[in-house]
Amino acid sequence: MTRIKTQRLSTLTSKKNVQIPRIVEKFPNQRWRNIWRNMHMANIPNAWKTTVYCYLNQIIPTEEKRHRHNLTDSPACKKCGWTDTLKHRVTNCGAAKTIWEAAKALLVKIWPDSQLQDWFQTLLVLDPPTKQNKFVTVWLASGFLHYQLTKPLHKIEEFLHMLKEEAARLETKDDKLSQILKELRLLELNR
């Protein structure tokens, strides 16, 4: 299993007087420079990036967060009663769990010897601990988070359709994308 090296907080911002995002102060052991770079990766839809931005900065008002700020009486998920955190929403709530399983299965197609810790670090942190097939790995994680946090139905066909449509849109772009397209084919979305 790949070890994650931690970056010192002071190396996370190159310029002086740059305000450190609150989330970086809260979780200083994440490799934030990698995470932000991945979030901004070219050829990933802006809508996906926006959702990932809100997810990573934890500015989505889950019931747990609203409860912590005295905005509601209970931290329980309105759908299932578990504590409603972001992790609950993307991995565990009702049918969302089947999409989490589907996303892990897709990741294994790209990266056959990956393990639990790699799946978490990739799909939940946007920091895959591998340089191989970097684009499609980050693309899949971004699409997964976007789907989980914006679409209420959590249907596998709908999730795969979203990925297929976006992959098809990239196919029509110029041939500078050939590496990207090669990586996307590892997902075998059209089978």
Ligand SMILES: [Zn+2]
């Ligand atoms: Zn729930």
